[in-house]
Amino acid sequence: MLLRCRWRSLIRATDSFSRGKREIMSAQADRYRPAEVEAKWQARWQQAGVFKVSEDPSRPKFYCLEMFPYPSGRIHMGHVRNYCIGDGLARFKRMQGYNVLHPMGWDAFGMPAENAAIANNTHPARWTYDNIEFMRKQLKRLGYSYDWDREFATCDPSYYRWEQLVFLKMWEKDLVYRKLSLVNWCEHCRTVLANEQVEQGLCWRCGEPVGQKRLWGYYFRITRYAEELLEWLDKLPGWPERVKTMQRNWIGKSHGAETHFPLEGREGVIKVFTTRADTLYGATFMSLAPEHPLALELAEGTEQEQAVKEFIDKVARQSYADRADERKKEGVFTGAWCRNPLTGRRMPIYVANFVLMDYGTGAVMAVPTHDQRDFEFAKEYGLPLVEVIVGPDGPIGVENMTQAFTDYGTLINSGPFDGMSSQEAMRAIAAELERRGLGRETVHYRLRDWGISRQRYWGAPIPMIHCEDCGLVPVPEEDLPVVLPLEAQLPPTGGSPLPDLEEWVRVDCPRCGRPARREVDTMDTFVESSWYFARYACPHYDQGPLDPGPTSYWMPVDQYIGGIEHAVLHLLYSRFYTKVLRDLGLIHCDEPFTNLLTQGMVIKDGAKMSKSKGNVVDPDEMVERYGADAVRTFMLFAAPPERDLDWTDQGAEGAYRFLQRLWRVSLAVAEHARGVEPYAGGEKLTGALADLHTKTHQTIKKVGEDISGRFQFNTAIAAVMELVNLISLVEQDAQARQHPAWAAVLREAVEAAVKLISPIAPHIADELWERLGHQGFLIDQPWPSYDEKALVKAEKVVVVQVGGKKRAQLLLPADADDEALRQAALADPGVQKFIAGKEIKKIIVVQGKLVNLVV
RNA sequence: GGCGAAGUGGCGGAACUGGCAGACGCGCCGGACUCAAAAUCCGGUUCCCUUCACGGGAGUGAGGGUUCGAAUCCCUCCUUCGCUACCA
16 A cells, blocks of 8 residues: 555656657567467467477476366367366476376267257267367367377277276276166166266256166175275375265275174075164064065065065156155065074064165164154054153153154163163164174275166166076177267157167077176266376377376376366266276276365356356357456456356456456556566566565566466466556556666566466467567466565565554565564654553563554 | 365455454456457455545354464354275
């Protein structure tokens, strides 16, 4: 503020410096025209191949990756933001001396291609590759520093053939298996979904309700890695806590006891998992999920058989979402009984709607006194209650209970375990169960195996063959790839054409040679995206999935950037797949992404952009209007990366104005400082020039720290704006012009500003760099360094408070000691007004910043 | 219901480990340039009181606390937004 005042008076003193006519003419001729500048530099970058990289053991590597796009047709603002953040970082790191890998490609298999192909009477491949062509052009217009030589599309056989090979290796290691089971089925998409792909009972892609279906499918044994996936979350300090929490919850580890309840009148036991073994003496009945295999079996032949059948049918008819919404506890008695393994109590076995087959064992021991759901169920059906846990206030009495007592406490009515705490009892009871062979302490995970079969066409074929005699036979490695037949005609009704494509399906059994049939399911497209990042290290390698040399040089990804929506989908699958590749000896690292940045959405008028709301902003149009550099600058300036960003045209215009200002001021300085070297010490600087020199170095420091620390491009840009504003003032300051080092200090400042903005607005930066008399590209220039000595001003502003309230500010020499500060504060007339007649109890001095007089 | 994040001007957002709240930008207001407009440049812009001016008071969702000093730390509450949800 103080500085400002000084500037104002200076400017006034210069009696409005004005340019001559000639200068105005030339300024017009040299107007900032983003379209020209951007086309020029994009062509030069391409010609020089500046973004091509290869392994270089002499330099530290930095692998910067943004989530690759699905080629849906056009780039949207969300992509633009994602890639602006990544490109800003990649260019910054490159200038800092890292060997930066920054690739781009296409997540090219998927359902929209099939839908679009039907709608437009074309082929998914055609549609996909056309989209890729178009979107690549869009990306190139934005000037991202991708090594385009590494580009690939996952629908290319040269990519998915290696995925098929990995599948076969996984098959050998029993990391894939095929089973018949109840699966999530989306009727709209006509395919199966993995658990992760069902969100609140709805399909993650189309939003339609998901039903249940009994189907054969292939499964990846992700559960085998549950513990490792969980443990490694603690070893990923570069991941947002939010994402790690979501993955932890998804894996859902819980400690408890497996308990066996012997059936009455027949062989066998019902196994349950419980986290509350301490309440076992209170278990008075048993609840089975309607899908539990024993449910019908037990009812068979009893008078309950019909009722059980009807109930199971009723529940089966409910959709996934309806069932989750159903709050009322309902069930029927199966007519069968089991026994409590410790008390021997006869327990009726019910089928209950709230018991889920896909968690635990699908059976729950019911303790109505200490579990709210069991309590409600028991009240509904008049089942007995036994209180076995008491809190500090002692027993409640079952007749007084209006809800279950779910806290931990002390055991009663539990025989030898009476008086134990819940925690003690859980271990003791589990030990007792184990001794009797009726259970044990155990750990349970919520995570299910990853079902990867999709009943779709546009995906990687699963390399398996069904033979009537030999059963399921893997395709021999030498027969890979199993190429997806492109001659298929998509049935207009939806669904996959593969089962009807006889010439493709018919194959000789590799084992017995007799006629057999190919697997017609394709792989979940999340399989492709689970390893593409590693393939970028060696995209053209044709001897295997991954070339060991380059892969071990580049992997893992140092910085991964993308949306939060993949927190438990892509990001969990990729972690799993990386561990599988590691165990197959194909990769050396344990985790794919060392650091993860989850960027916020781009919104408009407070809402997510969508066609229905009519608030979609087209990147091409914005580039046309403001230029790629302005779009990039605004994208990074308007909000910190993790937060949602509100797109406004005025904001983009503001970014454009800033670049224009930078342009004008740089050309002016280029003129003044032609042949002048940047200031490098020497002449003593005074006043405005000293301030600009200091500001230059402070800005270099701040921009570097803001980008590398927290990806705070917004504050980094703000700092460069401040610097440019100051350059503009000094450039016009008549008094400063008199100083012999004027042009040199200006050059130093402008060159710093241009370099600092270059990762963000690379085209204009390169153009100005050239016009400042340099050759080459800024990306090949070292990141500027700052001079510690230049950061400190000769004088500092010291705030004086009285009783914590600001009363004055003093301009004092920077090297003034505490005592000098104290004296200056006490002597200030503005301060004395407030301390007159008061006793000063204490004086707080913060070195070089503040004096607080306590009265 | 559970877990998590966030509440700061008209708006987007700054404020590193407690030390000048509102950087930077948008918008708005005023001025310069112009026949005029656009563009550009300069100045102002948290609110309230007072003033020709100087000045003063309040203020970071609400209330309390710790401290010389709190947007920042602690407690209680409110609101919004995410994710998750009968998890045995």
